[in-house]
Amino acid sequence: MKTILKSTSLALLAILFIFSSCSNKQAGNAQMMSQVREYLVQEVSPKSITLYQNFPATLEGEQTVEIRPRVAGYIEKIFVDEGDYVKKGQVLFQLNANDIRAQVRSAEAQIKVAESQVATAKIELEKTEPLVEKNIISEFQLESVKTNLQSAEAQLAQAQANLANAKANLEYTMISSPTNGFIGTFPYRVGSLVSSSVTLPLTTVSNTASMRAYFSMNEKAFLQLIKNLEGATTAEKLANLPEVDLILPDQSVYAQKGKIEIASGIVDPQTGAINMRASFPNAEGNLRSGGSGNIRLPNYLEDVLLVPQPASYEIQGKHFVYVTNSENKVVNTEIQIIAGDLKDVFVVTSGLKAGDKIVVEGITTLRDGMEIKPKLAGEAVAQSNQPSNN
CATH class of the missing domain: 2.40.420.20 (conserved putative lor/sdh protein from methanococcus maripaludis s2 fold)
Incomplete structure (x- = not known):
């Protein structure tokens, strides 16, 4: 009887263990399911999308001219101030011209002397030719007279050239602007002795009606830029580039759009970069030579x-x-x-x-x-x- 009871108890324990295991497994599965976040x-x-790339750039006017004296002299007058806008032909500086005026007067006197010598030689020739025809004097004397006339005429031409040169130098004492633009700085002031050999120019005149922005990009970026553009040559591809923006140093965007014009045909071996140039209209003169900014290129994808x-x-x-x-x-x-x-x-x-x-x-x-x-x-x-x- 005890054996039967013991077997029955073991069987009940086994059943309870199986049920407990199943229940724990189901609870574990439910817990795992709840852990999937x-x-x-x-x-x-x-x-x-449109991507934009920025490239640092320096600005220059389309024409920047150094103003240098062609003759030596002391600066007598300065008619403009630094930063002024001037027009082509406007007088900027005047050099002291006393010495050159003396040269002009001397050249004019030399011309009068030479003209007198020419006149005398012509008279001598007119007197000699009839005498030769009458065999009173020899042909040799006639040739000598003609030579004297040619020499006098040469001296007259030389005197005239000297006068023209002196007058030109006198004009050079009035130094005018060769183009429209803005005046740069003045390293020399009234009273300074200047000449064509001075190290610094008197000033510069920058024509900024159109500004040029110089920048560079690496070779890989350049190839990606023009890869899908239409055109058989680089110039044709660049002509099909979209317009670009100029970001000014205060982070504002310049009002006028620009256009990329050229790319150098040589890759800089030191930097691996290609130099490029974009131009921007500047009728209002808001951009100045020597300025800086960033060229912003759009890339449409x-x-x-x-x-x-x-x-x-x-x-x-x-x-x-x-x-x-x-x-x-x-x-x-x-x-x-x-x-x-x-x-x-x-x-x-x-x-x-x-x-x-x-x-x-x-x-x-x-x-x-x-x-x-x-x-x-x-x-x-x-x-x-x-x-x-x-």
């Missing part, structure tokens, strides 16, 4: 994929995102990007395709192959890029 995901789709920057992470220069698969598991995926000047998103060039769903929040808690509960986010990527002036 919800993550916000976003589906990537093609969009059009069509049908590209964009990902929010917080949805990616970087390891050793490589960028990654977590893509969800059909089993709601995340796959660590490397992407190639263009950062551009976008504040919140990257442009993806490879690694993703349209329709992929990426995790956009909490990626630091994810691991490759981890199961998640995806929650589809709304549109979180901007449709267009507003350029930054920085």
Whole structure:
């Protein structure tokens, strides 16, 4: 009887253990299910975007002329001031001309002497020719008279040249502007002795009706810039570039658009850069030679994929995102990007395709192959890029 009771008790204990095990297993499964976290995901789709690149630039007027004296003399008068706007032909400086006026008077006197000698030689020739015809004097004497006349005429020509040169030097004492533009600084003042050999010019005149902005970009960026442009030559491709902006030192955008005109045909072996030039209209004179700024180039991209920057992470220069698969598991995926000047998103060039769903929040808690509960986010990527002036 005791044996039967003992067997019955063992059987009941076994049944209770089985039920307890099943119950614990179900509770564990329920707990595991409750541990699958919800993550916000976003589906990537093609969009059009504009990227902007900034390049430091220096400004120069289309024509900057150094004003230098052509004759030596003391500065007697200065008719303009630094920074003035002047017109072509306007007098800027006057040099003391006393010595040159004396040279003019001397040259005029030399001409009178030479003219007198020519007249005397002509009279001598007129007297000699009849005598030769009558064989009173020899042909040799006639040739001598003709030679004297030629010598007198040569001396007259020399005197006339000296006078013209003296008068030109007298005109050079009045120094005028060769072009329209703005006056630079004055290293010399009234009373300074100047000449054509002085180190510094008297001043400069900058024609700034059109400003030229000089900048450079590396060879890779240049090739990307012109790669898809129409045209058989570089010049033709540059002509098809969109207009560019000039960002001024106060971070404001210059009101007039500019156009890239040329690119140097040589890559600088030291820097690997290509020098370029853009021009901007400057009728109001707001831009000055020697100024600086940034050239902002637009790059229009069509049908590209964009990902929010917080949805990616970087390891050793490589960028990654977590893509969800059909089993709601995340796959660590490397992407190639263009950062551009976008504040919140990257442009993806490879690694993703349209329709992929990426995790956009909490990626630091994810691991490759981890199961998640995806929650589809709304549109979180901007449709267009507003350029930054920085």
